[in-house]
Each structure stands twice: as structure tokens, then as C-alpha cells.
Amino acid sequence: xxxxxxxxxxxxxxxxxxxxxxxxxxxxxxxxxxxxxxxxxxxxxxxxxxxxxxxxxxxxxxxxxxxxxxxxxxxxxxxxxxxxxxxxxxxxxxxxxxxxxxxxxxxxxxxxxxxxxxxxxxxxxxxxxxxxxxxxxxxxxxxxxxxxxxxxxxxxxxxxxxxxxxxxxxxxxxxxxxxxxxxxxxxxxxxxxxxxxxxxxxxxxxxxxxxxxxxxxxxxxxxxxxxxxxxxxxxxxxxxxxxxxxxxxxxxxxxxxxxxxxxxxxxxxxxxxxxxxxxxxxxxxxxxxxxxxxxxxxxxxxxxxxxxxxxxxxxxxxxxxxxxxxxxxxxxxxxxxxxxxxxxxxxxxxxxxxxxxxxxxxxxxxxxxxxxxxxxxxxxxxxxxxxxxxxxxxxxxxxxxxxxxxxxxxxxxxxxxxxxxxxxxxxxxxxxxxxxxxxxxxxxxxxxxxxxxxxxxxxxxxxxxxxxxxxxxxxxxxxxxxxxxxxxxxx
Amino acid sequence: xxxxxxxxxxxxxxxxxxxxxxxxxxxxxxxxxxxxxxxxxxxxxxxxxxxxxxxxxxxxxxxxxxxxxxxxxxxxxxxxxxxxxxxxxxxxxxxxxxxxxxxxxxxxxxxxxxxxxxxxxxxxxxxxxxxxxxxxxxxxxxxxxxxxxxxxxxxxxxxxxxxxxxxxxxxxxxxxxxxxxxxxxxxxxxxxxxxxxxxxxxxxxxxxxxxxxxxxxxxxxxxxxxxxxxxxxxxxxxxxxxxxxxxxxxxxxxxxxxxxxxxxxxxxxxxxxxxxxxxxxxxxxxxxxxxxxxxxxxxxxxxxxxxxxxxxxxxxxxxxxxxxxxxxxxxxxxxxxxxxxxxxxxxxxxxxxxxxxxxxxxxxxxxxxxxxxxxxxxx
Numbered sequence: 001x002x003x004x005x006x007x008x009x010x011x012x013x014x015x016x017x018x019x020x021x022x023x024x025x026x027x028x029x030x031x032x033x034x035x036x037x038x039x040x041x042x043x044x045x046x047x048x049x050x051x052x053x054x055x056x057x058x059x060x061x062x063x064x065x066x067x068x069x070x071x072x073x074x075x076x077x078x079x080x081x082x083x084x085x086x087x088x089x090x091x092x093x094x095x096x097x098x099x100x101x102x103x104x105x106x107x108x109x110x111x112x113x114x115x116x117x118x119x120x121x122x123x124x125x126x127x128x129x130x131x132x133x134x135x136x137x138x139x140x141x142x143x144x145x146x147x148x149x150x151x152x153x154x155x156x157x158x159x160x161x162x163x164x165x166x167x168x169x170x171x172x173x174x175x176x177x178x179x180x181x182x183x184x185x186x187x188x189x190x191x192x193x194x195x196x197x198x199x200x201x202x203x204x205x206x207x208x209x210x211x212x213x214x215x216x217x218x219x220x221x222x223x224x225x226x227x228x229x230x231x232x233x234x235x236x237x238x239x240x241x242x243x244x245x246x247x248x249x250x251x252x253x254x255x256x257x258x259x260x261x262x263x264x265x266x267x268x269x270x271x272x273x274x275x276x277x278x279x280x281x282x283x284x285x286x287x288x289x290x291x292x293x294x295x296x297x298x299x300x301x302x303x304x305x306x307x308x309x310x311x312x313x314x315x316x317x318x319x320x321x322x323x324x325x326x327x328x329x330x331x332x333x334x335x336x337x338x339x340x341x342x343x344x345x346x347x348x349x350x351x352x353x354x355x356x357x358x359x360x361x362x363x364x365x366x367x368x369x370x371x372x373x374x375x376x377x378x379x380x381x382x383x384x385x386x387x388x389x390x391x392x393x394x395x396x397x398x399x400x401x402x403x404x405x406x407x408x409x410x411x412x413x414x415x416x417x418x419x420x421x422x423x424x425x426x427x428x429x430x431x432x433x434x435x436x437x438x439x440x441x442x443x444x445x446x447x448x449x450x451x452x453x454x455x456x457x458x459x460x461x462x463x464x465x466x467x468x469x470x471x472x473x474x475x476x477x478x479x480x481x482x483x484x485x486x487x488x489x490x491x
Numbered sequence: 492x493x494x495x496x497x498x499x500x501x502x503x504x505x506x507x508x509x510x511x512x513x514x515x516x517x518x519x520x521x522x523x524x525x526x527x528x529x530x531x532x533x534x535x536x537x538x539x540x541x542x543x544x545x546x547x548x549x550x551x552x553x554x555x556x557x558x559x560x561x562x563x564x565x566x567x568x569x570x571x572x573x574x575x576x577x578x579x580x581x582x583x584x585x586x587x588x589x590x591x592x593x594x595x596x597x598x599x600x601x602x603x604x605x606x607x608x609x610x611x612x613x614x615x616x617x618x619x620x621x622x623x624x625x626x627x628x629x630x631x632x633x634x635x636x637x638x639x640x641x642x643x644x645x646x647x648x649x650x651x652x653x654x655x656x657x658x659x660x661x662x663x664x665x666x667x668x669x670x671x672x673x674x675x676x677x678x679x680x681x682x683x684x685x686x687x688x689x690x691x692x693x694x695x696x697x698x699x700x701x702x703x704x705x706x707x708x709x710x711x712x713x714x715x716x717x718x719x720x721x722x723x724x725x726x727x728x729x730x731x732x733x734x735x736x737x738x739x740x741x742x743x744x745x746x747x748x749x750x751x752x753x754x755x756x757x758x759x760x761x762x763x764x765x766x767x768x769x770x771x772x773x774x775x776x777x778x779x780x781x782x783x784x785x786x787x788x789x790x791x792x793x794x795x796x797x798x799x800x801x802x803x804x805x806x807x808x809x810x811x812x813x814x815x816x817x818x819x820x821x822x823x824x825x826x827x828x829x830x831x832x833x834x835x836x837x838x839x840x841x842x843x844x845x846x847x848x849x850x851x852x853x854x855x856x857x858x859x860x861x862x863x864x865x866x867x868x869x870x
Contacts, residue, residue, distance in 0.1 A: 045744040045745055045747075322542070322772075322812065323815045329817075330829070348744070348745050351819050354819045355827075374821045378820060393745060393749065394777070394779075395774050395819065396816065401756070404752075405747075408714045408716070408717075476823055
């Protein structure tokens, strides 16, 4: 794994929500790296912060959320810091997302075709985009200056308040003078930057207009060349030529923007790719005319139209039943192969995780408690919460009593001081209630946050039920490999 | 299973539940449950699985008389609790049609016949009409009987059958306290003494692992698992012998699901309650049930003991369903191959399929040719 490039890196992310009762700490100090081309599954029960993490990556957190700390590094920039307009370039285009409930994420009174093409048409004003692109650097410096100024003013005000409280008049005066000096420096700089930005904008406008005029002239020539042949042509040829003219006109329009026709062609392509039969006919239908699995395919198609290279799937199969779930999982796997996608897969079904994931992150109460390659987490789990998750679901061979997790998850208005799982953990030690465990390294790729891995901790083995199950799994794997060997030996 | 020798606690015979919508050319009949028959024996857990929309929930709701069945009969503890009349109506229609066809034939002969023959034919026609009316009268006699069985409010009997619903948030009234929710069933059953009610509520709360203090709270104060416990307590308070559990765990969190399954298991062992367990999670159904019925588009396609079903699945749909279950085992998942089910492989144009017992206790929905094939497969 070490040789792979890091696609996305979440570092010490903390997100809380402002509510009438106080701050709900939904995500607490979450860090993980996502490597190019892998599938990372995030598992945990509802309220463990897995959806909030993914929404933070997409930049679609609710208005009452506060990002307390942390960074999300994507393509060498912290996407928590960049401006909303700049985020438009990433969201959808680079990072796509599939939501949980396909019925509520589609508009019920809009035809499917329009919903798929909408994004392409809105983002597809090529000339406008080109203008923005040309003046981007000047705009950036100008806005940065304004931001810096605002920051300085805020700093100054805070300091002033502090000094006033301490009644240090002398220092206050000094600070005031320093500040006004700084402001004076800003004024011409901002003015200059604004002028530069304006100049760049008008230049961009001129250049784009020029380019557009050139293109138009080029096509006008071509069209007139075709039209010249028209007078001497037979009726059949005339039809053909007329068609050619229309084609050329369409091409010219496509230079300007994504046309309806282009968007529709692309939508049909993508719909066929995600396995919707008769896409041309289906484009004209409404969401209620589709079954659950088909609806989820449409949601996936919408995410794919912009060619993202990172796909976040937020419980895409929870609302579906087993057979349809299997189909959707196969589809996501196939798309991942074909398009070389990197996938974050959020779910609470461990069976689905085993099917999809290269690596698994187990989340509990806003923290990643265990992370590792899927074989490591499934065959050698270390955190008691992972044990509890694995042992609480029956598999096809279990007959003994299930070991349920007592109690309920902690209230994140008052996050526990120590290990959040301590209250429900039969192996909890005194230190679990007092201090949060750090990550202990199990192997190069496998980390778990539990005090049980500390060298001074009493030796605890995982519950018998999981041990039995893992043994059974290993036997099953061995049996299959043996069988394969004999089969290949025969042939 | 030793239970198979006993008389069934619930038997469902040719149950049909059709939903009609629209008029004229827009008229549509949805056959949610179509000709389903099964028995449930005392003390067992009968699992019903299938994909969403296959009619498993409708079956449960028809059995407990939340719907009036279109056709078929449901017997609970030996008594018929509901019966549909569609088959009688169909029969009457058929009788009329046949008689009409005969009369038409005769009247065609009549037009070609001489006068003397004509009177003979007239007599014949009259005889047919009389016969037809007699048959129809007999058939019609049965309709009010069946309707009476369906609408008859046998409280004592119906009290012994209770239901646990899927969504614990939607199925509990948010404006009622837990005590009121649980006691409602008791009051309807005729209990008037407050003292008895409180006693019963407290004891049933303890049975499901809640505290008597919880009785005065409202549903929103509880977590998902606790809410489902309240739903179970509400069903238990009238001492039922048969519970229909309609996906009781699919709306719950993973860590909570095990609590509810364990609770249902305890109840079954302690009180010997018979459970009809409707779910779509096959690993849970396998763990919890004794016998499993697989439904597909309103039909029961396979019914067998759970070990038998998982070891020897015969119907292609069952095979495809079993192959789609993901297990928490990455190595196994890498090698798992999903079998696709294509309903068009069945050729039912010649012989119509019905439920055959292919092995003692193992039923399958197939026609004669397929039965032969499955029999070969099983050997």
C-alpha cells in the first residue's frame, strides 16, 4: 500500500453541530488516508459520524455545523478552507456522491432525463467558464487580500478588547497606531489588486469574444462551402447537405455550451453504462415509474455524468433487499474497475463491507476506533467494539446465543472523557473511563484505539464466538483453495 | 421436527389478497398474495422471506385480519377466522357462462329445427336454466357464512394472535405514554380494573427488559431498541399464543438487533409462543426460524425446514436468494458467485405449477416436469 499515492487525506477532523442544547460533537479527531484506486469502507452504527465525515468531504454539511479543527487535503489543497465558488469545481466534477435513499434524493416531479442532464447543462457554459479561468489568478489575489484584511481587523479587535480589560492604555495606543499603519498599507494594495482583477476580467472578455468570433467565422465558412454545393444538388443530396449544415451548426453551439442534445446523448450513454435497459425511453419517465434498484442506478448515473474520480457512497444499498443489493454492489465494483475510481463506502452491514472493501475503518461515537485492511479487521480484530459488531449478527452457521451489546451509544452532547465505548464494554479497565486511548499499531496497515493493546494491559482474548467464526472462515477458505487446487490439477 | 405431527395452530389455505385500483381501462389488479397455503405448528418459528414487494407483509396482515382476504381461508386454533369469497364469485360466473353457452347452442339448433323439435329444445333450455339457478343459489348461500366468519368479532380467539410491527417509531402513538400504549390492548379485551392493568403492564415491561418506571414516559424518550421492546410488550400483554413479527429488526441498528433477537428467543422458550417471523435478512431468518417459506411475487415458491432449505435449495429463486447473502468474510466474498434468477426459465404454458411435497416437509412450487427434475437433483 505504501507505494500508492494518497488521493485524499483527512487529518484530525472534528465537526460539531450547534443545537439548542449545546454542541453535539459528531466527529472527533478523525484521521485517515485514502489511496488511489482503493475502496475504503466506513462502518459504524447510526450517529457514529460516518455520514458527517463524508458530508464534510463533499462540503455539504448543514448550516448549523462547525468545523472545529482539522484538514481535508485533496489535490494539495485543504478543501475545508477553499471558497464555495472554487468548491464548485470539485463537488460533483471530481468528488461524486451517491445517497442512501434513492426515492428522496430524486425529484419526484421531474423527468429522469432532466435530472441527469441538469448538472451538465448548468456547468456546461464553456465561454463563461473560460472567462473565469482566464481571470482566476487576479481574482484569487484580490480576494485573498480582502480576506487577510478582515482577519487582521478581527485580530485587532480581539486584542483591543483584551488590552482594554487589562487597562493598558499605552500598549493600546501602540497597537492602534500599528493597526492603522497596516490598514493604510492594505488600501493601495487592494485598490491595485481590484484594478488588476477588473483589467483581467475585461481582457478575458475580449479574448473570449475574439475566440468565439474566430470559431464562428470558421464555421460560417464551412457552412457556406456546403451551401454552395446545395444549388446544383439533387433532392436526395440536398437532404444530406442540409443535414450536414445542421451538424455544423450544432458543433458550433457545442463550442459555446453543452447543448440539450449533447447532454441527452451523454445521459443515454451513462444510463446504458449503469445497466438501465431502453435508456431513450426511460429518459422520459418519472422516478416513481422505476423500481428501487433502478432508482439507485439513476442516482449513480447522475453522479457519473461529470466523470468524478472519487466516489462517496453513503449507504447506497441499505434501502434495498438482498438480490438488488447484490446487483448494485456488482455495478459499483464494475464501474470502479472501468473508471479507475477511488471509493469511500459507508455502510453498517459487515457482509457488504467484506464484499466491497480493501480497507475498513470502524467508527464509534465520532472516532475511528479501528482501521486496517479488510482481512486484518475481519480475521484479527483488536477493538472490543469491532468484536461486538462482529458477534452481534448471526451468520448462516451460527446457532448459539448472540452476544448483544448492552446499553446504547453515548449522547454526543456530552462526549465521554475516556473511551466512548467503555460503558458498554465488558473488558473496560479503569483507564478507559479516564483517558482516551491512542492508536496502537498492530501492523503497518492496522491500527486500533484501545487500551487493551497497551503493554501493561491484562491479556484479553477475543470472545469465543468470534474466534470460532474466524476459525470456520479460515477453514472455509482453505477448503475452497484445496478444491481449486484439485480442480486445476485435474485440468 | 416433532411438531409436524401436531395439529397446526394456524393454517392458511389458498389465501389470495388482491388489490384493485382504477376504473375502466385503467383498472388494475395487483395480486399481492396469490394462492398461498401453509401450516404453522405450535411452538415453532415460521420464517417468511422474499424480496420487497413479494407479499410477505401482506400475508401477515391478511392472517391477522388487517385486510379482508380476497379468497381462501385462514384457520386459527381450529376455527375459521377469515375467508374470502372471490372463488365462489368466480364459480358463479363460470356456471353462468357455461349455461349461457349451452343455451346459445340450443337456440341455434332451434332456429333450424321444425316446430315439434322446437318445443323439446325449449324444455331443454328451461331445464338448464333451472339447474343453473339451483347451483348458483347453493353457492350464494355460502357467501354470507364466509363473510360472517370474516367480520365476526371473536375477541377471545383473536386476542391470542398479536402482531409486532416493523417501524417502532411509526407504530407507537407519540401522544400516549408507554403505559397507555401497552394497556390499550388489555382495555379492548375488556379489562376494567386499573390495579390489574398496572400489574400486568409492569410485569410485561419486566419481561421485555424495561423497568416499571418507564411506564409513565413517552415513546420519544426511548432509543430504537427500547421502542421495539415496547412494541413487543404491547403484543405480549394479552398473553398471546401466536405472534406475527413483521420485520421487527430491520429498522434497528446493528448493535441493537441482537438484543431484540435474543429477547424474542427468550420469550419463545419461556412462554412457548409460536412466531411467524417476516424478514428479508436471510442470516437472521436462518438463525431464528425452524421452518422457512420463500415467497416470490405473491407465491410461496419453496417451504422447508431451515437446514434442509439451506442445504438443498431447489427452486431457482431460492438458490439466487441464498447466493446473494453477503457474509462478513472477505476471503469468502471474493469467491462468492451470485446466481441470477430468470423467471422465464419456467415453462408453465402446458402444465400449471402447484405446491408439491418433494420430500417429507419440503414443499416446492413447480409443475410435474419440474418436480421430476428436482427429484433427480435431490438424489
